[in-house]
Amino acid sequence: MGFINSLEPRMRWLAFPGFFRGIAIIHFTLLIGLTIRPEVATNLIFDWEKIQAGEVWRLVSFLFLIFPSYVPLLGTVGAIVFAIFGLRIAFLVNDSLENAWGVFRTSLFFFAIIIGQLFANCVLGATGLPYQIAGGAYLELAAFFAFATLFPKHTFLLMLIIPVHVWILAAISGFLLLANSLSNPFLGFFVLFAFGPYLWWAFPLVIRNGRNQRKISKRRVEFQSKTKGGQATSFHKCKVCGATENTHPDLEFRVADNDEEICTDCLDK
Known part of the structure; x- marks a missing residue:
């Protein structure tokens, strides 16, 4: 952290209080919209050919996409309730990381995650592989992993009944992510860069x-x-x-x- 400490006095303009809160609000708003009109996602997803054709907003908009795959299981109302709980957890994660790291380090962490996702998608697109990934869920997952690493004993009520330590939920999510990455090399490449900043910090x-x-x-x-x-x-x-x-x-x-x-x-x- 010594190098990051040396950057903070010169680059305070990179510190955005509540940065992840803002991202979570955009995720929440888009997710609610996609439960009603899922076809809108085609205008926001990362598409290398369309970016080269001038639709440069896709370089950013893919970061805000979280596909509501659970809507068929929960229904529209259930999906909205689920999204509200997710928004509250995102607020908790944002505030906890800022208290532990400070606003500058927290913002820098998210910038690094975003740059890693953008780089991975650009490489996949430039090599002609039709496999670009919506980054919203992975951005939130990286934040969740960081929170679980710092506060492993924090307890969530699963289904509002069962108390579960957050490190257990993170371990299950990490196992599933690793399994999917090993079975899909394109996803594995994306995950390597998307979660690189977290791994660089967490392993030591x-x-x-x-x-x-x-x-x-x-x-x-x-x-x-x-x-x-x-x-x-x-x-x-x-x-x-x-x-x-x-x-x-x-x-x-x-x-x-x-x-x-x-x-x-x-x-x-």
Whole structure:
């Protein structure tokens, strides 16, 4: 994130508060329209030949398409209700990402996803392959994956009844996406670039978190052995201010790269 931090002071104009909220509202509006007039999608989908003929709006409009494939199952009213729930989740994702990353990083993340989708579709179109993809669903899925990575324990009520952690929903979606990509090389090519920015960020984070968990587990074993031996000690202790879970029970602690623990108060300074 050091490189991104260096960009922010010079490129603040790229920060758009509520950027994904705006995209989600467009998705919602178009989805409702497509449940009534699905033929309109033919004027918005990415079509390389028509783009070369002058219909340049297709370079952007494909990003706003989400085909309502569930309409036959739910009916028009059910599809609208489903879309409203989706809009609320999109708002939650937008606000959570902006709180975690800041407006600039969040906007940059979505710009990178959009550029990846546009590049993949242009390559597929330029090579003569009649397989260009509507990007709206993949844009929202990338945002959902980022949210699930940052807040894996957040709970959704499936069918308004069953509580499910968001990481489980993301894992199922990721498995289905991977399976479809492996069975369709064109889709796989698109997914590689569309989700490239997310993977570039998420893989190092997952590896780092795994290392931290192993360090914490090791410290827990040492702590338990000292406790059994009659040595009174704290499990967590901040290297900077000396706070422990006993003196400051409301604090959280993180393991730094040098294997030392630091509390969230000192981490934010």
